Amino acid sequence: MSSNSLYAVLLRSPWWASMLVVLVIVLASGALLPAQYRPFGMLAALPFLGIGLYRAWQQGQGPNSKRVAQALERAGAMPWREFSALLQRAYEHQGYAVTPLPGSAADFKLTFSGRTILVSAKRWKAAAHGVEPLRELLATGRSQDVDICVYISLGEVSAQAQSFAKEHGVTLVSGQTLAGLILNHV
Known part of the structure; x- marks a missing residue:
């Protein structure tokens, strides 16, 4: 389906x-x-009724914006030790085996079903995030032969860093995605 079709637009709309x-x-x-x-x-209205009901169900399942904002605010107020423990609990709850990696460009090594993921979160409070920490994470990921690299942030990721992440397959986790990860563990 084209991303600009009426159905696709409605699937992204309220x-x-x-x-x-x-x-x-x-x-x-x-x-x-x-x-x-x-x-x-x-x-002819039936497909649109189906999309509307599906979006209502989806929006009812997700956290509301107030809870998301509160979770992100609490995460921003945490010191690193508390935030890293929170992330570790959240990933373990999802079934990952979590190994802390102190002194590295990555903070955690996650393993699940034979897949390995590196997570960098130590700079989560920075107001702006550039390309350099992503390069460091990617280099560490390549040296350890991981499947996925994940970069966690509360602040804005620069447009240049976003395009770098997209080009090199680094997953950026922030905003509502981050809140969804930590919401039940805050």
């Missing part, structure tokens, strides 16, 4: 946007079609 499309289709069918064709015109 649930009520799809319901608005449903309402427009039903009202237009009722007003513009002859009586014997109105039910068929209204059936």
Whole structure:
């Protein structure tokens, strides 16, 4: 599916946007079609109704913005030892075996089902994140032959760092994704 199709846009939008499309289709069918064709015109709203219900379910399952903001605020107030313990609990809860890596560009080595992941989080409080810590993490990852490198931050990651991460396959974890990881452990 094209990322700019109406279905794709509605799958990224709030649930009520799809319901608005449903309402427009039903009202237009009722007003513009002859009586014997109105039910068929209204059936055209079914895919949009499905998308709206799916998005409502998705949005109901995720944490609300207030809880996300509170979790990120609490994480920002933590000292490194507390935050690293929080991350370790969160990853262990997901089933990873977590090994701390002191004195390295990476802070944790995660293993699960034969896959190895390096996580760098020590600079999580920095106001801005550039390319250099990502380069260090990537170099460490290549030297240890890992599958995935993950960089955790509360602050803004520069556009240059984002493009570097995308180009080299480094996963950036911040904002709502980070809150989802730590929310039940804060």
